[in-house]
Amino acid sequence: MTRPQPPGEGAADHPRSTVLAAGCVLWRRSPVGGGLEVCLVHRPRYDDWSFPKGKLKRGEDALAAAVREVQEETGHLCAPGARLPTSHYLVDGRPKEVAYWAAEATGGAFAANDEVDRVQWLTPGAARTRLTQPRDGVQLTALLDALGHG
Numbered sequence: 001m002t003r004p005q006p007p008g009e010g011a012a013d014h015p016r017s018t019v020l021a022a023g024c025v026l027w028r029r030s031p032v033g034g035g036l037e038v039c040l041v042h043r044p045r046y047d048d049w050s051f052p053k054g055k056l057k058r059g060e061d062a063l064a065a066a067v068r069e070v071q072e073e074t075g076h077l078c079a080p081g082a083r084l085p086t087s088h089y090l091v092d093g094r095p096k097e098v099a100y101w102a103a104e105a106t107g108g109a110f111a112a113n114d115e116v117d118r119v120q121w122l123t124p125g126a127a128r129t130r131l132t133q134p135r136d137g138v139q140l141t142a143l144l145d146a147l148g149h150g
Contacts, residue, residue, distance in 0.1 A: 019096040022066035023053025024103035025143045026078055028121065036149060038127040038140065039105065041073050042118040048132035049120075051139065053098055062099040073116045076108035082146035084139045100139045102146050124149070 026039040040049045054069040056062060063080060070078045084100040110119045122130060124144055128137055 017094070019091060019094055020056045020062070021053055021096060021098040022056060022062040022069065022100070023051050023098055024066045024070045024078060024080065024101050025051050025084060025139050026070055026074060026076060026103050026105055027143060027147070028105040030121070036124060036144075036147065037121040038124055038143070039074055039076070040120050040122060040127055040130055041116045042120075043115055044117045045115070046132075049130045050132060050136060051100070052116075053100075054115075063101060066099065066101050067103070070103060071108070073113070074105075074108070074119050075110040076105045078103035079106050082142075084142040084146070087135060087139065089135065100142075102143045 028037050028039070029035070030037045039052070041052050042049055052070045052073040054065065054072070056065045060068075067078060067080060070076060081102040081104065084102055086100065087096075087098040089096055112118070120130065124140060128140055131137060131140070
């Protein structure tokens with residue numbers, strides 16, 4: 001079954017302009033055992049599991065957008081760290097570019113919202129298996145390398 005793709009912003013006005021977005025690979029130390037855990041969000045609109053991310057607002061810096069999206073989608077505050085590889089792909093025929101950062105969760109709690117109905121904190125291996133888009137594994141691998149778990 002094909003999942004719907006996120007719509008492009010202003011596609012009718014700018015059919016080939018790049019959609020800019022940003023997000024984080026949010027991580028923490030497990031409260032049980034201290035192992036590394038990665039946060040994935042479930043978006044019911046697309047029925048997918050991914051990292052928290054979203055489109056930049058007009059004039060917004062990519063890092064500021066990434067931190068904002070983490071808080072909006074997961075309820076967590078975060079401390080951004082290493083820059084991770086940017087993801088490039090097409091959505092409805094338009095190029096999309098998503099800038100990513102590693103970000104440690106520093107507090108907060110999840111509450112379901114309009115965009116995200118569930119979050120899961122998973123081991124890196126379980127997160128890699130759960131990710132809907134295989135391309136997201138690039139950012140997970142880069143996080144593990146940045147944290148010395150590669």
